[in-house]
Amino acid sequence: MDSRVSSPEKQDKENFVGVNSKRLGVCGWLLFSLSFLLVIITFPISIWMCLKIIKEYERAVVFRLGRIQADKAKGPGLILVLPCIDVFVKVDLRTITCNIPPQEILTRDSVTTQVDGVVYYRIYSAVSAVANVNDVHQATFLLAQTTLRNVLGTQTLSQILAGREEIAHSIQTLLDDATDLWGIRVARVEIKDVRIPVQLQRSMAAEAEATREARAKVLAAEGEMNASKSLKSASMVLAESPIALQLRYLQTLSTVATEKNSTIVFPLPMNILEGIGGVSYDNHKKLPNKARGPLATGSQLLHREWYLFLRRSQQLETERIPTLFM
Structure with a gap:
């Protein structure tokens, strides 16, 4: 050795x-x-x-x-x-605040940035602070600057922005070890601000916006897929029960009737006559000529039922009702 x-x-x-x-x-x-x-x-x-x-x-x-x-x-x-x-x-044994001015730092991913910080320290050994160093406060200030530049120079910009606490803790450990012979104890190190170029800020903002848009598109696609599954399940239920389809039709008519419109047109499918007249339009055509009855009676009955239904549920004005059957 x-x-x-x-x-x-x-x-x-x-x-x-x-x-x-x-x-x-x-x-x-x-x-x-x-x-x-x-x-x-x-x-x-x-x-x-x-x-x-x-x-x-x-x-x-x-x-x-x-x-x-x-x-x-x-x-x-x-x-x-x-x-x-x-x-x-x-x-003086009280805690002293040391403000580190903004330092020009070249990160590991070749990005120039300005970083400033603050160091809190105190003297725990007055004899060491006087006898082992000429100016303990100036020495601590210069050492804090160089340590800040050296530590941040080994990190990327994303690591600096995301891991401030870990970086500050590593700087505190290095400073505490280096100033121990001077009777200094570093209590805390904080990174105050990280300044990046304006052009880089715009690039990061555009990247973040693109990420948000992509996430929104993914969520919209997932919503459409879930909606299509729900519609498929609903269509299967309606296909199994024709009465459910008629109830859904009546619910839609009630929703439309609540709106303040001067004219409302109701589409009237012929197969809905099966629930009232008992005979559909297709079945009526298949009957013999002698057995065929007029469809007008069933249609008039259906119109009368719609009229009474709307009068009971929505209480429409009398002058608006005739426009429903024009």
């Missing part, structure tokens, strides 16, 4: 500089004594310069003679800072 390749644990120890067990040395103790003596001499004026207030959401990383004073940040509350030898840096 190559000796130049170190383990992750060794890299973490090299990058993390929060713990320093070295002593101040002789010169350090001498300067510390002089600084403390200066505070005593100038008391109580110096006490206002040495006491610092750290808020609840803040931490202070104190450097004494260039070295981090303790293994962790101080605060919240009052801390003592000696003049001339101590320097402290405040770190």
Whole structure:
């Protein structure tokens, strides 16, 4: 195994500089004594310069003679800072919002698009955020931009539009792993907007419209097929029962009579006389001449029945009834 390749644990120890067990040395103790003596001499004026207030959401990383004073940040509350030898840096531990500006991205299917997003992160280790990186917020901002471009560049446009949550989760995982040494914890990543060219938008709209039309045609064809099956079943039932056909005929006449028309023409098939007169027109022709009776009587009877039926069911006006038999 190559000796130049170190383990992750060794890299973490090299990058993390929060713990320093070295002593101040002789010169350090001498300067510390002089600084403390200066505070005593100038008391109580110096006490206002040495006491610092750290808020609840803040931490202070104190450097004494260039070295981090303790293994962790101080605060919240009052801390003592000696003049001339101590320097402290405040770190805000609240969640920070990082807006990623629109990025020009070439997707895997060679489509140019603009994507912007937002990253929510916070500092969980103030010592690492101060000692391991120069500007933790600028570094996180630039890393979020490059990670967004790299991840979206491996996806197609349809995958970006359909799988925003999965892509955002993968970006969050990559950012969280990369910024762990900086004391950063990425809480959430969101893709705000995906902008595509206008010409491509028109093409996608036309494709969606064609898909909807094809689906509508398929549904219409299925409806016609089901209707034809129902008509076939109804025709079989009517063929088995002639009385059902006559009832259907009467129902149609009732429906037509309800409309406000000045003239209504009723088609009168001759075979319907079988239910009233008992003899059809064809059977009447087959009878001998002596046995034939006039069909006018049956026809007049049928007209009279229609007249009474319409008077009872629809209550038509008297002046409209004679037009039914013209």
